């Protein structure tokens with residue numbers, strides 16, 4: 001089938017950038033991204049492309065090129081479903097906060113709502129693509145809903161998980177390591193796979209497009225995230241041992257990364273991984289393993305999360321200990337709030353948990369992040385429900401100028417690896433701070449020797 005109309009349900013961090021790139025690379029295909037969130041869609045349609053709701057390097061240029069030509073953002077979900085030949089589902093699949101599997105399983109209510117809506121509206125055959133990250137065998141449930149509540153039309157379900165990382169979404173989408181498409185082994189299933197392969201083939205070399213059965217594709221996505229997060233927890237575990245033994249985790253990572261079997265990527269010790277997916281996907285993997293009675297498998301992967309929680313807690317404990325066992329009423333400047341550089345996303349950012357711990361110790365937190373608003377910082381803390389929002393507001397202030405955030409602070413915590421932090425005038429920052437002036441570099445990005453020569457007391461991760 002020659003594809004001319006695609007729709008994507010969910011205009012978030014995956015749906016927005018992915019569809020923008022498909023539209024840019026396939027001008028002959030009309031791509032409509034729909035969402036229930038009117039504010040988000042309005043922001044995607046903002047005349048000034050700098051106001052689109054997601055910050056990703058290079059994204060606004062692509063949106064500027066394709067929007068209004070063959071890329072559209074809309075709240076009219078029904079119309080987009082009705083017209084499309086391929087429907088991507090890119091809605092959120094957060095950890096369940098209620099009922100069976102609470103705190104572990106993926107919450108599939110948004111996925112099911114999409115399936116029911118597609119079934120109700122579709123009047124001709126459709127290919128439905130799971131773009132969201134889903135538990136293995138979710139396609140079975142989607143198919144059952146579509147086939148049993150639909151209008152008698154044929155549906156093919158494909159799994160096409162997204163591997164982009166935030167902050168590098170555009171380059172990841174333009175030059176993916178691979179595109180994974182899982183589908184049914186039937187003739188119809190293979191035809192559907194080919195239709196989607198043809199879309200990606202507009203810019204992705206054929207040898208990078210991998211096709212599998214649906215279950216392999218679904219499980220590969222969880223596996224990839226588990227392996228990536230495992231590397232971070234592994235290096236973070238070694239960082240604690242480094243601190244006790246005089247080894248330097250940066251040197252250890254470099255030494256092991258030169259082994260071609262290990263490789264250099266994803267070995268950066270940190271205050272802990274954040275982001276909307278690693279924790280959620282591993283918890284989901286643990287839940288799936290447990291539900292099959294595979295307790296050893298579940299325990300093995302759960303340790304990645306336990307280590308990550310430990311790393312965050314260890315960082316805040318170390319700050320308090322170093323600051324003479326009290327941070328009460330002390331100003332602590334946070335450089336960075338986003339979960340990594342080059343994104344405005346703060347979901348599960350380590351900064352939130354460090355702030356929460358320090359507020360419990362009655363610290364005054366001053367936040368500077370180049371892309372995160374003060375409203376978002378407070379909303380993230382309120383979401384934890386540790387204390388009232390009045391109390392959070394009383395203890396946390398955001399600044400639009402990093403030098404002001406650091407002025408008269410007792411300590412600075414670097415929590416996101418934004419490049420601009422490295423280029424700051426650290427002498428000026430030092431001069432404005434309380435003495436002794438401490439820097440806790442949760443990303444190991446600053447020059448220790450240079451800071452110590454200014455007079456800072458510097459503590460990195462794992463050295």
Ligand code: NAD
Nearest residue numbers: 010011012013014035036037090091092093110132133162
């Ligand atoms: P997101 O929260 O940014 O976006 C999801 C959007 O879906 C929201 O705007 C929400 O309003 C919308 N939505 C929910 N239900 C809807 C419905 N019934 N109809 C219309 N719109 C609806 O989430 P995200 O970060 O884009 O992640 C989406 C999925 O992709 C998740 O499964 C995630 O695990 C996966 N994923 C995310 C990333 C990432 O880097 N963020 C990378 C790979 C995969």
Ligand code: UGA
Nearest residue numbers: 162163164165166232266267268270273274275277339340
């Ligand atoms: C991750 C994966 O890298 C993507 O392939 C995947 O598509 C995505 O999850 C998803 O499924 O959502 P993302 O979370 O956007 O992408 O960003 P990463 O670059 O993986 O970083 C995750 C966290 O790990 C960040 O907090 C980052 O600072 C931290 N990290 C990363 C480290 O602490 N050390 C490292 O060496 C690498």
